[in-house]
Amino acid sequence: MEGVRWFENYTLWFIIPITLFVLALLVIVVVRFREKANPVPSKTSHNTAIEVIWTVGPVLILLFIAIPSFNLLNAQLAYGTCPGNHDIASGSNHYIERFGPNPTHSSSVGRWINPSTNQVYDWYRGSSPRGYSSYQIVPVNGRDFMFMHLDHDCPDEDMAWAASVLSAHPQVLTMITTHNYLAETGGSGVFGTGTGERGYTAQPNVSLAPDRNKPEEVFNALVKPFNQVYMVICGHMFAIYNLEKTNSAGNTVHEVLCDYQSLPNGGNGFLRVMDFRPSENKIYNSTYSPTLGRYVDPNLAADRQGMLDLHNPNGGEFVLDLDFDHRFDNTLTIASSYSSVSPAVGDHEIADGTPVVVSASNQTNGLTRHRPTGWTLSGAQIASGAGATATIVQKGDATLTWSWSTDYWLDTATVGGGIVSTGDGWQAAGANVSIQAQPDPGSSFLQWSGDIAGCSIDGGRITVPMDRPRGPVTAVFSAGSTPTYAVQVMSDYFSVNPAPASYAYEQGAEVTFSASTFTDGGTRFVCTGYQLSGASTASGSDDEVTVTITGDLAVTWLWKTQHRVMANASGPGVVEPAVAWVDAGEELVLTGAPESGAALVSWTGDTADGISQGNSFSIAVVNRPMGPVAATFAVGMHTLTIVSSEDTVTPVAGPLVLPHGSVVQFSALPHLSGSSRKVPSAWAVNGSQTSSGNGPEGSL
Structure with missing residues (x-):
């Protein structure tokens, strides 16, 4: 931020003089060359000296502004690289000289040093002992993101280094980049999986040493056991597609291959752009070329040239799901013979490292009292304590079991x-x-x-x-x-x-x-009266x-028996009643009410004694405690079809399947063809909703 303020003050030294100079010229022209003072206009068509000055002068000014602006941009924008097979050819130190922890090449000296502080950039966190692997951590809106770049066919030493870094940052969302990971074909060669399907290359691409590791070994050592790793991005192979794997914590890991070097001009400048939207738990992927000034078009042969049998025509535009807020949640199960505990009996998803206050209070049923005497923690944590309250720190899945003693009332x-x-x-x-x-x-x-x-x-x-x-x-x-x-x-x-x-x-x-x-428990006996x-x-x-x-x-004393029926909802909807005490032998109907745009998908849980009928679940005779009966709701999906005679629109023309309630931003750019161009003038929405507007952009 200090650099930004300095640059703002620095540019004022150019802006103010230029503004005053231009204003002075305008005043001079108005006064000196007005009609009365200059009745015979000059017929001068050009002046070489002036033309040289007004060309060279702005160029020099722009240079004086551009050089510090690029330095400032370099200081503000974190970046990193991972080496490919051509960077680590036998005997080559080119990569270390330019991107190692202490670059020596004349173009790269001080690469990781902030010129305004003369200190290492705070986002550059270090490299492996060999210098070929590195990582950066970037804070965004209170959440840290790690970008770890691994050596090509990562060797054992770098694998051990990466594991130690990940172990030291267990709750930092991590993206791994490495060169050779997903295969180009399903064949058995060096570019294939050997399975006929998409997946990992079957062998290391570069065997410079016996300790190089195959992609599957990288997955098993660095991706699967570390829950914070949510994505692996690779290149090397001429294809674009993505896969989903499941890690040891049961969470999704996205594996993305994006390599455009087989396209004309070595890739036509295409870049993969990822738009992170934590509020939506999504990552929007697009492929754009600053060189061509457009997004990738799967219908153009030039945009899929050289892509072999694993190329996905839609692999350049897609959305990945990522639960930013709850990825590190673990299950704390509260077990108790009685319900007067907090958190309540059952499973609770709690983020790792969160302090949790647990407590229990006496539960009195008539003349019987159940008193908490202590607790025991088992699972990923082992602990115990006496009394009715404690504070634990969530670390992995665990079960907390309350112990109780019973007291009876004595009346004398x-x-x-x-x-x-x-x-x-x-x-x-x-x-x-x-x-x-x-x-x-x-x-x-x-x-x-x-x-x-x-x-x-x-x-x-x-x-x-x-x-x-x-x-x-x-x-x-x-x-x-x-x-x-x-x-x-x-x-x-x-x-x-x-x-x-x-x-x-x-x-x-x-x-x-x-x-x-x-x-x-789930049965109670209610007094209905007395007889004398x-x-x-x-x-x-x-x-x-x-x-x-x-x-x-x-x-x-006279009594009647009632049974408790419990219900809950999963997804966008509610169930009524959530808890009901029902006279033994009577009927109960549970009703599911989905939110707008959602639907009730199924009734699950303790459903053996009832019948589901659409949004209702009927229990003809309640003769035991029941529950929970769970109603599962889901958001509806809708198709948005983009129609345009030109290909300069975003999203691209064609159908998109989106959840109910999604907000879609759309835009169009002019289409150039020789000396003609077509300019977007308006848009219209029809179908389940209608709207229209003028101009090149809108939303729905």
Whole structure:
């Protein structure tokens, strides 16, 4: 940026004097040669001295501007090279002299030195010990891109160097260039794959030493194991095509061959241009010749001259997919017997190196509590810890498993004059809780009552095994002449208070009985009401009732069963409902709603008990927990056909298949033919949408 500011100030020393000089000339001409001052016009047709001055002067000025501007451009624009077979011929040091880490050729001394700082360019990061391989790193909008250039048929020493560089930059998106990689033919010769198909050349092209490696060996050592390598570009062979491979992380690697040397004039100046669009996760490829001033035309014989049997007519114009943001994501799987954890139970795609806070909280179902006691990390990482929270750093696929302990609620009570040593509270499952009855002065302990099944009783001391929620465990003391009555609580589930058991209450006591939903995984039991019998006969649909004790009483709780059905969506659309609790035996219909331009492709997952009908998935009878049932949506694809009588249009004439919602920029250039030219005057869009406009460019 300092260089840009300097150049701006530098050019002002030319712009301001030239502007003032031209203004002065205009004033002189207006004053001196106006009609009154010069009634007889000069008939001078030329002046050799002036013509020499106004030719040589601008040339010198342009030279003074061009030289620093090219130096500035050289400082701002990162570049790199990879050697080909002609650069490493036996005994030749031409490549090292010009493009090595310390060039010695007169045309290349200081190639990697920034003249404004006299330091090595920050984007030039170094070369292999031999000097034939190198790499650059260019930051763009907060994301680093590495360009690694490998020696022809990369030797072992350079392979080891490249592996060390890639290992040191695991999350820098990397493009590798090398000369000999993809084959020109499917034949068995030095230019072929030996398989009859597109792919790697079957042998090194240049065997200068026994440690040269075949393209497949380069792929296995440097491309497949390093997830950051998303593309390999090569030349050498007379063809243009691209392949897709899958690396060890399951991501796509694009392999691109672009070589135009068999075309007229050694390639007609064609260059491969790649337009990176991270917001679209795409790389747009085109082939353009500054020499010819046009894009490649697969219909012209001159644009495919010498391209052999693996030439792809569309190989010069295509789009590559690349997930810039999520390529380095790994899967963190959260495993837990209970759902009160964060992140939630299931798989989560998280970028490598990201700190992740994991936590768990108590999960209470009625009178049962599940308490997190620690976690264990397995897979690419091995670790463990106690407690309910931790921070881990994502490094590869891993599974975090939460450990839990169970507590049960103990409810204690007294009747008459006295207290007990242990009050209400949570007790660890499996514990044996000792409770001592302590009568008030003048009272005496009579008995234990309530939920005492399975308990050990020794006079005024009772030992309660916490094998389930308990209570109330009641100590009965003598106290005056108030009568007590037996109350029996009956329920199929223990999420009621008091718990199912027999109790003793004094006459006139007001007792509140309540029930709450009991959840067991994907099934829950919902209270539908109660029935009273004995001294009081009543029923209701509430989950709570308060009764005044007037005699022996029985309280019976009523329940219904519900199952959970879960659904999710993949792609542009939603599913309703996403989670539903459905009464056992009832019907449920899931509905998929695709976004505009998308369609529901399929229903997958837990679909054995249902039927898919277009955007609906019907479950006639829900008799178990289900899910997830997944609806997969996909964006529709449309064909855009470019029609033009001339070949100077972009995109080129013909059909393009594009996703719904793509934004297409189109343009046309004048077509020259001898002394005539055709100029684009207007454009029109018809089909599923219509629009038109004047001029040589537009968008839709």
